């Protein structure tokens with residue numbers, strides 16, 4: 047059996063997307079996803095995205111990190127799927143149902159409401175999520191925000207100077223985050239601009255993280271550092287993020303098809 051896929055990216059955060067809305071494919075095990083995502087033995091991607099039928103939305107979006115683990119949300123992949131579907135669409139994810147629509151700046155996504163309670167992140171025990179009383183070397187007092195998936199955000203004078211490849215994995219696996227965490231280091235450049243680098247849970251450093259941009263914008267707004275609409279500049283490029291009076295987050299930015307292909311199911315057994 048051959049399986050067709052679309053290789054896509056959002057600001058360099060890249061995905062293998064398989065459209066199985068017809069529901070004919072067998073299950074993708076974490077091992078199979080790991081092989082497909084591997085940049086040496088597979089196709090290579092940060093996240094593996096499977097579209098399945100849904101009774102309540104345009105489709106169900108199943109999201110796996112490159113390590114094979116299934117996760118609740120992926121902002122950049124949501125824009126990519128929005129581009130594939132073309133029309134305004136709703137995507138059912140483990141983190142909630144979100145809505146995409148084409149926009150003059152690419153694809154706009156209603157990412158839903160952030161969760162801010164310590165048990166909603168989740169954290170291991172009760173604490174202030176606006177300034178967690180913890181530190182890892184130079185990274186201290188993060189803000190914790192859940193935008194479908196868990197994020198810790200550290201505001202620093204220069205995010206490019208942080209050794210994120212060393213501190214990211216330590217923080218990701220710290221016991222204070224029982225479901226692990228995505229680690230964001232952010233520098234506020236002005237009331238409407240933030241620079242951001244992200245160590246993604248289950249992947250590592252990526253060129254961009256849409257949910258990281260949303261969580262960081264909410265964190266900056268909660269701390270009163272920015273306006274309620276900002277540009278978040280990632281290594282792969284900028285995203286526009288708004289947190290409205292209705293408590294909903296909107297993310298707008300590009301998504302791109304790189305190429306289309308197919309593989310034999312048995313090649314990744």
Ligand SMILES: N[C@@H](CCC[C@H](N)C(=O)O)C(=O)O
Pocket residue numbers: 059092093111117118119120121122123195196228246247248249252254255256257258
């Ligand atoms: N690339 C993503 C986030 C993907 C999931 C994340 N690594 C997690 O484990 O929660 C994005 O664009 O949001």
